[in-house]
Amino acid sequence: MPGDVMAGVADCMVKRRKEHGITQSALAEKSGVSLGSIRRFEQSHEISFGSLVNIAFALHCERDFDALFAQPYYATIDDVTAAARRNGGRA
Numbered sequence: 001m002p003g004d005v006m007a008g009v010a011d012c013m014v015k016r017r018k019e020h021g022i023t024q025s026a027l028a029e030k031s032g033v034s035l036g037s038i039r040r041f042e043q044s045h046e047i048s049f050g051s052l053v054n055i056a057f058a059l060h061c062e063r064d065f066d067a068l069f070a071q072p073y074y075a076t077i078d079d080v081t082a083a084a085r086r087n088g089g090r091a
Contacts (some may be wrong), residue, residue, distance in 0.1 A: 006045040009052075014042055031058035055084045 017027055024042070028035040031049075031054045041047040047055075056062045058067070074080045 003045070010041050010045040010047075011054060016061060020059060027055065027058060029030070031055045 015022070022030070024038050025035055027033075029037050029053075031038075033051045037047060037051050039046050041051075043056075053062070053065070056064060073082060074083070
């Protein structure tokens with residue numbers, strides 16, 4: 001569910017923040033995201049995408065976005081074989 005994904009991302013961010021040994025205030029300063037937004041994200045899992053990207057850069061996690069939407073969608077086996085033909089034999 002979407003709420004579970006948002007909670008999971010927030011939990012991962014808290015874990016990473018603590019691994020870096022920085023407070024919410026320090027993360028706010030480093031990322032340019034308001035302290036209120038960071039607190040809201042950690043508590044209610046709500047944040048703008050732009051703020052999330054800024055936090056990711058501050059925590060050196062910007063490469064984690066590379067995996068977002070990276071996996072192709074296949075509805076049927078025919079989609080897989082068609083993609084394999086387009087990609088020279090690999091789906």
